[in-house]
Amino acid sequence: MTNPLDRAAAALADQPAVAERLARMLVTQQPGDPRPRLILASALRRLGRADQALPLLSDLARAFPQAARTRYELGLSLAALSRDREADRELDHAVRLDPNLGPAWEAIEQRAFAAGDGQRERRAQAALARIDAGDPELGRAAELVVLERFGEAEPLLRRFCLAQPDHPEGLRLMAACQVAARGFAAAETLLNHALSRAPGSRRIRFDLAHALFAGRRAEPALAALAPLLEADPDNAAYRNLLAACLGLLGDDRGAEAINAELAAAFPHNPRIAVNHAHAARTAGERERAIAAYRRAIALHPRGGEAWWGLANLKVGALTTEDETSLRTLLAADLPDDERMRIEYALARRLEDAGKADEAMDHYARGAALARTRFAYGQRDYPAELAATRTTFTPAFLAARAGWGCLDPAPIFVVGLPRSGSTLVEQILASHPAIEGTMELPYMGILAGEIEAGGPAALAAAGPTEVRAWGERYLASAKIHRRLGRTHFIDKMPNNFRHIGLIRLVLPQARIVDVRRHPMAACFSGFKQLFAEGQEFSYDLGDLGRYYRHYLATVRHFVGAAPGAVHTLLYEDLIEDTEREVRQLLAYLGLPFDPACLRFFENDRAVRTVSSEQVRQPIYRSGLDHWRAFEPWLGPLAEALGEDRTNWRETAPLPPL
Incomplete structure (x- = not known):
């Protein structure tokens, strides 16, 4: 049978009243032993009587200045009394005395999160990762991962995992390095293996959910997250990831509601305020977004x-x-x-x-x-174009006509970012037969997987496999189709690189090329800081080369697959909106609907940087805005070459 001191300590977690009773008895019996007094103080704090615990802890701290757990308890009691600065000082003192005192680091992490002190929170997380690793080498790697120093962590982890290939924590940390390098498939494999070795690990399951989300696979991410939310529905990290997944799936109202709840629960955390602002903006709540951004700025x-x-x-x-x-x-x-x-x-x-x-x-x-x-490393655009032209020849496409999935639902809107594609999406999404979704990643993911099979993978595929690829794309996109309409829009601009694959796997899909004056489109992209991707946009010369690559790719398919792409010039849309909308709907095989001209009344969520602009009637003021900056755009004009003037040309490229 355990002794009374051990019983008192064990009761602290879930029976603090019992712990108090036992500790008081022991204080009387053993007045020279500091341990009963520490247990008594902890019990009083847990019972909501921190004011009574404080004198006990202050006396103990004076008598035993090197006692880390006393400093930890003193910090928690001061925090309970809202004496925050003193509380943080005592918790810091505790971990200086004992760098391996996990509960103190946990308290520091939680308080830093609530206060929005990201640097302090990260320091605590790194220490906890080191402690939890249980191995010096793995602990060092764990610290580096938390600090996002993945280049230093990766060789340590590779060596550790080679020696212990089934170690769950080693696998989890290696997966974090893969996510940082955008190796999402490898990260998923590592985390599933880690979970098979430690099926009860919430940390591994959460990392799996996060890796799936980072790879833009929201449905499986939600499935991985579900048991965690069921076990701990108020966990802020879980709820934050839930909101992000809902946003990725297009449930912007749901995402905004969760972010609003988190912002109310953690009013001093600027990162949560920023997340709320982003969500409110997407949901069309402009004033709420401004207020949340202002709150975040005031906090940080x-x-x-x-x-x-x-x-x-x-x-x-x-x-x-x-x-x-x-x-x-x-x-x-x-x-x-x-x-x-x-x-x-x-x-x-x-x-x-x-x-x-x-x-x-x-x-x-x-x-x-x-x-x-x-x-960003500059890409070889001529080589990419040559590969496209060599693979997707007229003969290649003609021999495979009708192989893919014949569902006519998808409408792909492609082009350069900042070329008017969000406006076109908003116009089309105002038609009763068309649903606007978002920039879907699925065609790019499919293309990447096929390309990973080598140059011969596409040519070797038969009708069944090609049709399955198209069906897989539609299955992935299905969750974004909430309105039950006949058609839906995929507005990923970079899908112009995959026109050939789209034509192959979804031959009845429609592809709309939204094209804008190259100086206007490229400069608008240059002055935009994108959330992710579009790395070519941060150099004027590379922007010009990318624009030319885009034009050449579309022009190739004008010849290789006549009628596959409808080009809409943004400037023409601004000048005569009704004419261009009628022509576009005719290409899509749909009747004209006047709602398309009242697109600014559509209250659907808009996720791109043009969200505010497409909630207004069309205006011409932005067409030539780039001219005010023309003196500084020489590198862009030079890189565009002849396409600066003949960008409207839609004739096919000459044969190879």
Whole structure:
């Protein structure tokens, strides 16, 4: 039978009243032993009587200044009494005395999260990862992963996993490195293996859900997350990931509601405020978005994501006072990620104020930081075009006509970002037969998997496999189709690279090429800081080369698959909206509907950076906005070459 001291300590977790009774008895019996007094103080705190615990703990701390657990309990009692600064000081003292005191690090992490102190929270998470690893080498790697120093962690983990290939924590950490490198399939494999070795691990299951989400596979991510939410429905990390998955699936109202609840529960956390702002913006709640961005800035004035989110509303949301604040921030020492976003925010404010020269300088500074952040390597566009033309010849497509899935539901809207595709989507989504979804990743994922099989994989595929590819795309897109309409839109602009695959696997799908003046489209992309992807947009020269690659790719399919692509010029749409909409609907085989001309009354969620613009009637003021910046766009004009003037041309490329 355990002794009374052990029984008192064991009762603390779920029977603090019992612990108090036993501890009081022991204090009387053993007045010289500090342990009963520490248990008594802990019991009192757990019973909501921190004011009574505090004198006991203060006396113990004076008598035993090197006792880490006393400092930990003292910190928690001070926190319960809202003496936050003293509480944090005592918790820090506890982990200095005992760097392996996990409960103290957990308390630091939780308090830092609630206070929105990301740096302090990350430090605690790194320490907990080291402690939980149970191995010095693995612990060091775990710290590095939490600190996002994946390049240093990966060789340590590779060595560890080679020696212990079934170690769940080693596998989990290696998967984190894979996610950072966008190796989502490899991460999923590692995490499933880790989960088979430790099926009860919530941490591994959560990482699996996160990896699936990062790979834009929201449905399986939700399935992985479900048991965690069932066991702990109030967990902020789980709910945050749930909201992100709902947003990815198009349930923007649901995502906004969860983010609003989290913002109310953690009013001092600027990251949660930013998430709420993003969700409110997508859901069309402009004023709520502005208020949330402003709240995030008030909580963390150096936070670039909130500043850029506010600037990116594109409705003149930044003021003269904001401009002063942004200049002050840029004059100080900032992490590169924060500086990058604040450069873009200030540039947007200066552009709105008519200061083109200064705005261009700050856009260029932001773009330079973005190029470093995304580690973008220039692609070989001529080689990509040659591969497309060699593979998707007229003969290749003709020999496989009708092989794919014949469902006519998909409408692919392709082109360059910032070319008017969101406007076209909004117009089409106002038609009763068409549902707007979002920029779906599924065709790109399918193309990547086929390409991974080698150059011969596509040519070797037979009718059954080709049809299955099309059916797989439709099955993936199905969850985004909430309105039961005949057609749906996939607005991923970079799908122009996959026109051949679309034509092969979904021969009845419609493809709409939305094309804009190259100087306007490319400059609009250059001054946009994208959430992810579009890395070519941070260099004017590469933007011009990418635009030419896009034109050449579309022109190839004009000859290789006549009628497969309908080109709509953004400028023509602005000049004569009804004519262009009628022609577009005729191409889609649909009757004209006047609702398409009242697209700005459509209250559907819009996820792209043009969300505010497409909620207004069409206006011409943005067509030539780039001309104010023309003196600085020489590298773009040079890279565009002859396509700067003949961009409207839709004739096919000459034969190879």
